[in-house]
Amino acid sequence: MAEAVFAQFLTGFSIVAILLIISLGLAIIFGVMRVINMAHGDFIMIGAYVAYVLQYYLHLNLFWAVPAAFVVLGLLGVVVEWGLIRQLYGRPLETLLATWGVSIILQAGIRLTFGPELRYVKAPDALSGEFPVPGSNLPFPYFRLFIIVLALVLLLMTYWLLYRTDLGMHVRAVNQNRAMAAVLGIDTRRIDSAVFAFGSGLAGIAGVVVAPIKTVSPIMGFKYAVDSYMVIVLGGVGRLAGTLAGATVIGEGETVLAFLFNNVIGELLVFTMIVLVIRVFPQGLFTIQHRRTENL
């Protein structure tokens, strides 16, 4: 039993890592631009299909798909930002609806191209096995370890970009006070484009890494989208720590509850918990205390 609990704890980490990877892109986009990208899940789906295409047609290892998906989705992000989000500037709810339209189109497009069937994406051979967890004889998949490491790397990279570079400073300036940033000569539109592209690219990477452990199909995105909304809303926006906290609470919560009861009850309780937590902390677990602007 103790061993099982320990194993559970470990797998919990991998689920947290998956949640972190799938919600990081959304968190950045929402945090800076206040845009809810309803197509986020479908961006993840496209990322998974990038992996599929590289593997199936070009016989390339999954590792290649990570940068490829980042680039492909980054470009797609630029196109969507330029063609749609920018047209709807200052109308956040329309943006939400328009990206829902993007979601419909992406799903239909992929379905028409590859068919509605499930697709197979394989983990790289180097990561396909499992290793005994030190101190016990429980096996743990290398691939999940890879996901945990990758999640940390992406988190640190994003942190570094946002807090240690000039670009990041500009992004944060835009986030704090868009008008002021514009006055100071920051090209806020370029920043928006860059942020949206970066967030979309991260969604692409998420798609690549979930593909070998989950399923790949045109409709795979919705669940990830819902999960990532929950993460960022629970964690609060504007801080990476919030996203991490949200992912941890949901991931470990779901794992522990599923172990104690079952998967169905686990999911129900986690959703209920989210509703209750947001009730107590309407702005999420972590928020920067902005001086609230006059207009809501």
Place this chain on the structure above:
Amino acid sequence: MELTRRDLLKGAAAATAGAATFRAPSIFVRRLTQTSAQDNTIKVGILHSLSGTIAIIERSLHNAELLAIEEINAKGGVLGKKIEAIVEDPKSEVRFFKEKAEKLILRDKVVAVLGCYTSASRQSVLPVFEKTNSVLLYPTLYEAQECSYNCFYTGAVPNQQLTDFVPWLIKNVGPKFYLIGSNYIYPKETNREVKALLAKHGGQTVAEEYAPLGSTEFSTTINKIRAAKPNVVFSDLVGDSIVAFYKQYKQFGITAKDIPIATPITTEEEIRAMGPENAIGHFTSFNYFQSVKTPQNDRFVKAYKAKYGEDRVTNAVMEAAYFQTYFLAQAIEKLKGNTDPDALIQEGLPGQEFQAPQGKVKIDEKNHHTWLWARIGRANADGQFDILVTSNTWIRPQPWTKVLYPDKDCDFTKVPKGSKSGTITTKT
């Protein structure tokens, strides 16, 4: 003004009279029926989701039915008439299934509908077929315990998949079963029967667990399985969940040598989606596998690949979709082109036989279900099944399996003329 209102009331009264008798064909139906009758084709509705969550498997049924229609038409059709397929996409949502079924029946006047995959979709359309007295052919294995006058079930019912499978597993693998399924009626019903069979043959249920439909995270479940140390994991997961479960099972280091997964639902299609290396050694019980050695199957597989691509695989559900199309064509032929639903239901379809890829199959004369073969397969490295056991003969379908309901069956031969109920018999 006065005139208009009177007209309106008159129209309303007429319409009301029509509406009152709608259960029998109403004026609407009659008016619409008149428009199409002397076509040179036989219209058949194809009602499978082409988009949405269920499309991942349901599209293959659609493909198989279109293939069969193409073959029939290539051989000259039915009594010289071509079969015309009218395709609708119900988008994996029950409300669209019902809407599209109504559309096919009422507007397109199809002779019969080939369609549905999930029980939810079948149950949503059955009342439509019963009310309009139309014919549905349903190709999926399902939890049974159902008999509809207007529906013919060409997929397997539990007794055709489980009765031999469970004792065989107990004998050859071990008695301790861990049951895992998706959270809905089919897995729950199937597991009830599995448990009854386990009890009967000296097996044992160590745990029974359900995952939300569409769930793709099974690490917790796998940890639980490891802790429970069963001999067999009996899975009735469906759809995406199958693929995610097998993949993660392997990734967490459990192989078929340690604890094999046994299932009545995982087909070649899912194995293709998970990669053969994740399925090696796991068991499936089905009526049909792509690897079945019959001349009919060779032809079927070749034709399917030629039409839809070399990398395609065939599976049991689409095989049923394929031969049920032939059942329908043969029934119309038998009735000399009469497409009256009552004739089809009472004379055309019952007893119809066909040399299917899996072997010779037959619609039962009484209960609208289909005599099928039982096989146990073990997945191999090519994503195909090595067939370990084949039943000696075709197996009679029991809508109410004898293990749980020794006295129940249904019989449509005893229906009094004009009545559609009272077909379920309980022998005492």
Place this chain on the structure above:
Amino acid sequence: MTTRILETHGLVNIVSGHTIIDHLDFDIEEGELRVLVGPNGAGKTTLIDLITGRFPPTAGQILFRGQNIAGWPRHRIYGIGISRKFQVPTVYENLTVFENMAIGLRGHRRAFSSLVFRVTSEHAAQIERILAQVNLLARAADEAHTLSHGEKQWLEIGMVVASEPRLMLLDEPTTGMTRDETNTTAKLIKEIAGARSVMVVEHDMSFVRQIANKITVLHQGQKLAEGSVREVENNLKVAEVYLGREKISAAP
């Protein structure tokens, strides 16, 4: 002897460890027109926020006619007669000017009473009177987003007037206005002030001189000085605070 309409005792507001209002004792008398000045970050707007219940104070009392209203919900504070204008003019952009005014009208605040409330001709007359006062009568039918910045300021002042408060808190009513508009606003505020107590937060010293009898200078959440315009302008501490920022008497 005059009575005090508003007093604060030991008022403290701390946000994320920063003390915005620091043990402030402050009062306004019945019928008075008071101007509040101070550099950015002095706590002027925060003081209004605390009085109107936007945030609860960390400590201290806010007495309105002797009753402690600290921590009351916003609608109750409005209910006893305190109404405010925001720093950035805050009107309902997609409602017409007339409709904006109608929202401001006193009474019918509860959901059920607003279901049966109708704007009568008396109300309309009242609205038109106030609109005439704020120079917006001609624009009554236009949507508020078509107004200029200054006109929005007037509209919001008009809405606050329509709500018939005992104490009016006007946060920077002249920003974004031309010199002429500012003068008109000064006249308008003096007109309004006759009947009720008004507190105005303002930077523009020429405007302040036009309207003020008594000025309070806030600095770092504390009262730095209080008195007539002249007294304040000659206060050494005040000059020190403003040194290098903006000279309090350097208005054109």
Place this chain on the structure above:
Amino acid sequence: MIGLTGLSRSQLIIALAVIAGFFVFPLYAGAFRTDQLGLFLCYVMFALSLDLIWGFTGILSLGNAIYFGGGAYFIGLALKLQYAATHATRYGEGAIPDFMTWNGLTEIPRWMRPLRNVWFAAPAGVLAMGFLAFVFGVITFKRHIYGVYCAVITLAESLIFEELIIEKQAYTGGFNGITDYDSYSGSLHFYWVILAVTVFFFWLSRKLTTTHFGMVLRSIRENELRSEFFGFEVANYKIFVFTVAAMMSAVAGGLYAALNGIVSHQDIGPILSIEGVIWVAVGGRGTLIGSMVGAILVKGAQSLLSEQFAWIWDLLVGFMFILIIVLMPDGIMGALLRRARRRRAIAAGRMPAYEAARIEETPTT
């Protein structure tokens, strides 16, 4: 009559003509299209309720299908219990619904028995949904949860209910839902009942939104904070309108269930809510008429396109939707009404205090 509706003479004539059109439609359209239109009218009512809370008050709820589906489940269960009591089903057992038999129940649970009477179930369902919305409204709006947080909370609530419905299959039919009961499909009378209720709801919504109350709602949408400092207890307004809208949705759902003959978890989940928001956005939010037009247009287009272009119809729907959002920010009716209103304003020189049909741009949530 004119005084009762608050419509101008020409508007009234148009309205009556539209109603008359809907009234006689089934005489010429056939059973399938009539049933379809009946269902569309249920969606129209759902869209109206969404317009009240989103279009007028600015609350974006992605969980309003809870109340639609909830109403549908009450009626579906009632009709199913009735049907089961009198019909031997194709599943063999009589007296209790098939899904109960499957799940090992041998009799209808005591607490569910009152539902056998549909005249009890219908008001009970509407009141229950009203109560539920009231509770959710209190816990959401009293805490000043707005905008995207509100959207995600309601989304979570919706997912919880969908999951519960699937999980408690002994009482709800689970994933398969409730089917196979006597529906009113094909009944002209019932179609007219639906039409009458739709007209009533439209009238009710107009009453709500053209009074001072409606203007306060719009002020809340425009700037919630400003309204609070004008003494409005914004949360109460939101709770009130949220509850009323939920009850309207519940009625719509009940009629839907009675007409459609199926109730499923998909009627309660978030997809229907999002679809509803789309109808309102396409038609033009905050206009009432727009939400109705939007529902019929989108559903109609979906239905017709999927018949014509089974394979690519959703691609078309997606593109159309984006085009409308980008090119017509006020939605179709919003754009039309805005133009008409401009003309009238210019002609009249002056506008009445309360516009007949309001056009909105940017709710601030």
